[in-house]
Amino acid sequence: MKQRLILCLTLAASALVASCASPTAADYAAEKPVLDLKTYFNGDITAHGLFTDRSGKVVRRFVVTMKCTWQGDDGVLDEHFVYSDGQTQRRVWKLHQLADGHFSGTAEDVVGTAQGQSAGNAFQWGYTLRLPVDGKTYEVQFDDWMYLIDEHVMLNKAVMSKFGVRLGEVTLAFHKP
Secondary structure, eight states: OHHHHHHHHHHHHHHHHHHTOOOOGGGGTTOSSOOOHHHHTSEEEEEEEEEEETTSOEEEEEEEEEEEEEETTEEEEEEEEEETTSOEEEEEEEEEEOSTTEEEEEOTTEEEEEEEEEETTEEEEEEEEEEEETTEEEEEEEEEEEEEOSSSEEEEEEEEEETTEEEEEEEEEEEOO
């Protein structure tokens, strides 16, 4: 009886650990169309997005206009945000393509260097962002996923967390003319 209990607890623990496994970019390697970041993020792009809190309530809506350029393996994504309350923000990403679909990136409000990987139609991007809220600045982590739908549309879903606790999500729809 004791052995059965131990076996059941071991199986339950294994199932719990397996259910917590996160997807990787490699999981999407066979998906089409293939995302080439240097091709998609080149030229003018518009994105419409929203931030939802952990309960799913929409807290903020915004539009982003982007001017994107590449020279060799180095790219610049110049993002201009306009929020539904009239506030504006600018973020300039400086990206660098590494080997095997990997990318690194920096921006003024990003702590350290963002790391990402592209495979198939997906791109996963992880970074820590300095987020100003009510006069204070918090460092929050982003697990950012982009999925190319076709040559014009890419969807983006990012989970924002602090100390491993999910704070909310950012959802974006990019459109490239």
